[in-house]
Amino acid sequence: MRKLGGVSTPHHKNTATSPVEEIPTPPEVRIPMSMHIGAPAKCIVKVGDAVQVGQLIGEAAGFVSSSIYASVSGKVKSVDETDAVTGYRSVSVTIASDGLQTPYEKLSPPDVHDLPSFLEAVRASGAVGLGGAGFPTVAKLTVKDAGKVDYIIVNGAECEPYITSDTRTMVEDKDYVWNSLKLLKKYLKPAHIVYAIEENKPEPIRLTRELAANVQPGEEPLAEVKVLPSLYPQGGEKMLIYNVTGRIVPEGKLPLDVGAMVINCSTLAIISRYIINGMPLVSRCITVDGSAVKNPKNLAAPIGTPVSALFDYCGLKKEVRKIIMGGPMMGTAIPNADMPILKNTNAVLAFAEAEALLPAETPCINCGQCIKHCPMGLMPSNLLTAYNLKKPENLAKYKANLCLECGCCAYSCPAKRPITQYMKLAKAMLRDYTAANANNSK
Amino acid sequence: MSYLAVSPGPHIRGRVTTQGVMRDVLIALVPALIAGTLAFGLRAILITAVCVASCVLSEYLFEKGMKRPVTIGDLSACVTGVLLAYNLPVGIPIWQAVFGSAVAIIVIKQLFGGLGKNFANPAITARIVMFLAFSATMSTWVIPNFLPDAVTSATPLALLRAGDAASLPSLLNMLLGQRGGCIGETSALALTLGGVYLIARRVITWHAPVAFIAMVFAFTAVLGREPVYQIFSGGLFLGAIFMATDYVTTPRTTLGRIIFGLGAGFITVVIRAFGSYPEGVSFAILLMNILTPYINKATETKPIGGAQT
Numbered sequence: 190m191r192k193l194g195g196v197s198t199p200h201h202k203n204t205a206t207s208p209v210e211e212i213p214t215p216p217e218v219r220i221p222m223s224m225h226i227g228a229p230a231k232c233i234v235k236v237g238d239a240v241q242v243g244q245l246i247g248e249a250a251g252f253v254s255s256s257i258y259a260s261v262s263g264k265v266k267s268v269d270e271t272d273a274v275t276g277y278r279s280v281s282v283t284i285a286s287d288g289l290q291t292p293y294e295k296l297s298p299p300d301v302h303d304l305p306s307f308l309e310a311v312r313a314s315g316a317v318g319l320g321g322a323g324f325p326t327v328a329k330l331t332v333k334d335a336g337k338v339d340y341i342i343v344n345g346a347e348c349e350p351y352i353t354s355d356t357r358t359m360v361e362d363k364d365y366v367w368n369s370l371k372l373l374k375k376y377l378k379p380a381h382i383v384y385a386i387e388e389n390k391p392e393p394i395r396l397t398r399e400l401a402a403n404v405q406p407g408e409e410p411l412a413e414v415k416v417l418p419s420l421y422p423q424g425g426e427k428m429l430i431y432n433v434t435g436r437i438v439p440e441g442k443l444p445l446d447v448g449a450m451v452i453n454c455s456t457l458a459i460i461s462r463y464i465i466n467g468m469p470l471v472s473r474c475i476t477v478d479g480s481a482v483k484n485p486k487n488l489a490a491p492i493g494t495p496v497s498a499l500f501d502y503c504g505l506k507k508e509v510r511k512i513i514m515g516g517p518m519m520g521t522a523i524p525n526a527d528m529p530i531l532k533n534t535n536a537v538l539a540f541a542e543a544e545a546l547l548p549a550e551t552p553c554i555n556c557g558q559c560i561k562h563c564p565m566g567l568m569p570s571n572l573l574t575a576y577n578l579k580k581p582e583n584l585a586k587y588k589a590n591l592c593l594e595c596g597c598c599a600y601s602c603p604a605k606r607p608i609t610q611y612m613k614l615a616k617a618m619l620r621d622y623t624a625a626n627a628n629n630s631k
Numbered sequence: 632m633s634y635l636a637v638s639p640g641p642h643i644r645g646r647v648t649t650q651g652v653m654r655d656v657l658i659a660l661v662p663a664l665i666a667g668t669l670a671f672g673l674r675a676i677l678i679t680a681v682c683v684a685s686c687v688l689s690e691y692l693f694e695k696g697m698k699r700p701v702t703i704g705d706l707s708a709c710v711t712g713v714l715l716a717y718n719l720p721v722g723i724p725i726w727q728a729v730f731g732s733a734v735a736i737i738v739i740k741q742l743f744g745g746l747g748k749n750f751a752n753p754a755i756t757a758r759i760v761m762f763l764a765f766s767a768t769m770s771t772w773v774i775p776n777f778l779p780d781a782v783t784s785a786t787p788l789a790l791l792r793a794g795d796a797a798s799l800p801s802l803l804n805m806l807l808g809q810r811g812g813c814i815g816e817t818s819a820l821a822l823t824l825g826g827v828y829l830i831a832r833r834v835i836t837w838h839a840p841v842a843f844i845a846m847v848f849a850f851t852a853v854l855g856r857e858p859v860y861q862i863f864s865g866g867l868f869l870g871a872i873f874m875a876t877d878y879v880t881t882p883r884t885t886l887g888r889i890i891f892g893l894g895a896g897f898i899t900v901v902i903r904a905f906g907s908y909p910e911g912v913s914f915a916i917l918l919m920n921i922l923t924p925y926i927n928k929a930t931e932t933k934p935i936g937g938a939q940t
Contacts, residue, residue, distance in 0.1 A: 191935075193935070196645065198643070198645075350643070427935070427936070431935070437935055437936045438936055439936045439938060440934075440936050440937050440938040441938065442936075509635070510634075510635060510636055511635055511636045511637075511642065512635055513640075513642055517640070517641065517642045517643040518640055518641045518642070518643070519640050519641070520640055520642065521640070522635070522636065522637045522638055522639075522640075522642065523635070523637070524635060524637050525635065538642075540642070544642075544643070545635075545636045546636065547638065547642075547644065548644060548648075551649055551702075551705065551746075552745065552746050552747035552748070553747050554649055554652075554746060554747045554878045554879055555747060555878050555879050555880075555883060556652070556878040556883070557878070557882075557883030557884060558647075560883055560884060560932060563932075564935070565934055565935045565936075566932045566933055566934045566935045566937075567932070567934050568931060568932055570883070571931070587931075587934075588934040588937045591934050591935070591936065591937060594640075596640050596641030599641050599644065600641050600643065600644055600645050601645050601647070602644075602645075603645075603647045603648050603649045603651070603652050604648075604649050604747075605644060605648065607639075609639070609640065609641055610638070610639045613639060
């Protein structure tokens, strides 16, 4: 079996044993209507409206979309278009908190008794892929032919450095995750459920094994716990499917086409939280770390909390020169600390000068490290040459479209070439080329 | 927060740098210098120093003259200097060593675009140029006996060629480097030590050196020509460990590196056995350098899940 590439990054899991602390309710939250892949939610509140925690403020606009709920109680201060983390503009609802955190009075646990009611509950929970992708969970779980789901893989890999929010969820919310697995088993009837965790997380592995072993005599365990080597990007969907099932998702196909479905553990926790307590996704666990942070912590914060409020709580010890939402490999650098945390923000990192500045680029020495470490088996150095020569046909030949932008090539490059960054440009060039070709052939 | 840096990911980089790689290669070359000094005296160190200094100076002057950024800090010119010196007999005149260094850096490296762009190994190619230009001094060998410039003698390869197996040094002396030859090529033990260090530091992989040496061994065994002496003779260990693993001029993939090693081994034996020169490692590596782009093309990796096009 072919071994996938990847890189051994430093783990920096400084907060793995830090229990989640709830931050004081921020005076104001800004909630974008687009925190997921797909159509932005339709805002249904206006300035001056009073809202309560868990009240719907953005309606899912289509199948691949997600509902958005007020994360604080108070008054809607503004509804306007603002800069989003992604770089695009997005309609956001700003709510001035009254500090009371009054739950919405009409919330109640949903009635889940069959597959449609389960999917409806998932939709209403506002769940999206909390590991970072932000894909609406209900869209992932809605399968035409339920018999197609062979493997459900719980993603507890959390392979990016620093981040421990999934780790804490697997420890503190382990029963919620497990309850969701029971529901998935009941309604989607997968042949196997595999709970995949990287080996650098002993506590989640131990606790999950306990849960799996807790079965009646003669009963099959609900899930198999699979301990995977700590090799970034182990938590990538295609890597997990391959390392758990040995199956390769072919180019242009979906995991379901090979009978696999990968769901992040924190996403599963939020689904059960809603089904049991009736409170949809309004707050989440965020790891705050990085060289400029005084006390790295795991925090529970309302969605829409400005990043600066997290820093106020954890304290800063150095001047911040770079803020990253998500992990240091695939996360997004944000332009200011007023940016709100989103549903899929699993970490906020503050880097001081030394980490913020990237090394200068030197000539390629043909060492082959990028090829050796590419988890998709691509030849990044060839792709880079094709991009520099403006040859999209070569980008197609060397499959730039399969690039995950995981960052292994740039990370491993001794010449410090920003290969992944070029790859993003190369993929855009290839998309334009493919679109132009499709137009020409019409 | 005065201003924030914004850039696409990844936001962290691995520790390995070009300079670090070159530094590791220099460290790995130290045992061979010790063995060479024990065999040939302090002049071995002098020649090495001359080559390093003239390589670095050539690079500096050329880049200054061409108004390009000066890159001597990446240590690659130092590596070329050391490797070239190791490929010279200890009695080489200083001016010839300086000339060879200038050829390596200016003609073979910089004129092709500098680090990463040269198609041939600068040290090996400069050695070949010197071998053709100064064939007398380039094949005058000194007997290793701690005293420089004492007696000249034939190399084991020349002895093997002449069928004079009785005059061959003992295998132990071959391993330790107490034999005729170039400054840094004589001690297989010291060179292997450096190779193990580079493999442990993950600077190189074992594939090309092992394929190279194994091919020489197997092919000479088939020809019935003292395979054990053949692999410890000439510049095979130096070439296999330090030149057949040069990033710039050898293939990038594991399969490509094996092909490179096998090909170089084959050509080496063909030259040693049937050519008019006693030694063929340099020519073998140069020829395989030329084939490297084709090997790269033939050994492209297959994308995971990639559809046929």
